[in-house]
Amino acid sequence: MSYLVDFKDVSTVGVETSPVAEALAGLRANEARYLKNKFDHDLVLEDGDKAVEVIDWVHKILFEERELRIDSQPLQACVFEADGAKRAYVFYESGLSINVLYGLAPGEKRAVGFKLSDGMEVPEELADKFKFARQKSKLAGTIRGSYFVIKNEY
Numbered sequence: 001m002s003y004l005v006d007f008k009d010v011s012t013v014g015v016e017t018s019p020v021a022e023a024l025a026g027l028r029a030n031e032a033r034y035l036k037n038k039f040d041h042d043l044v045l046e047d048g049d050k051a052v053e054v055i056d057w058v059h060k061i062l063f064e065e066r067e068l069r070i071d072s073q074p075l076q077a078c079v080f081e082a083d084g085a086k087r088a089y090v091f092y093e094s095g096l097s098i099n100v101l102y103g104l105a106p107g108e109k110r111a112v113g114f115k116l117s118d119g120m121e122v123p124e125e126l127a128d129k130f131k132f133a134r135q136k137s138k139l140a141g142t143i144r145g146s147y148f149v150i151k152n153e154y
Contacts, residue, residue: 001050003076005032005043010139014045014076020095023117026140027097028076031089031115033139039082045091051077054088058100061112061154068125072096084108095120102154110150118142 003014007029012021015028032043048055054077062068072094079088085108088100095117103109114126118141122132132144 001047003045003047005029005045007033007036007139014047015091015093017073018075018093018095018117020117020119023119023141024091024095024097026137027095027115027117027143028091030137030139030143031097031099035082041080041082043078043089045076045078045089048074048076048090051079051090054079055090057154058088058090058098058112061100061150062098064152064154065112065150066129066148068129070096070098071123071125094123096123100150102150111147112150113147114145116144 005028010025010029012025015021015024018024035041035043055074070092072092074090075093077090084104086102086104090098097115099113101109101111116122116132130146132146135143135145137143
């Protein structure tokens with residue numbers, strides 16, 4: 001089932017099983033607002049079991065670039081193109097959000113971003129490898145984020 005994320009009326013639809021469902025819904029809404037304001041793109045997510053191809057692509061990049069495996073269940077994901085880049089989002093049951101920015105032209109920006117929902121611990125698989133900066137959001141409370149640059153072709 002597809003889900004259009006509404007950043008004006010925040011809902012936990014699709015992320016109810018998360019122990020930080022309200023914060024994850026706020027983080028998801030924060031991403032939706034950014035995409036709408038920056039690219040006039042609506043964030044439409046698929047259930048994790050239907051978005052296997054995009055989740056596999058994101059997990060391949062994580063493993064091949066940094067030997068990372070995410071232990072949490074992916075609840076929702078999507079992939080789309082905007083502003084000359086392929087962009088993917090995966091929202092996990094733990095409260096983790098991963099986004100991939102993959103510039104389509106040679107030499108364009110390519111990176112993986114991690115965002116942690118308010119109230120969740122840093123996942124063990126990321127704790128020793130990344131430092132997380134804090135940012136305040138009206139929709140999501142305190143977001144902690146980090147990223148790395150993608151070096152290979154995917």
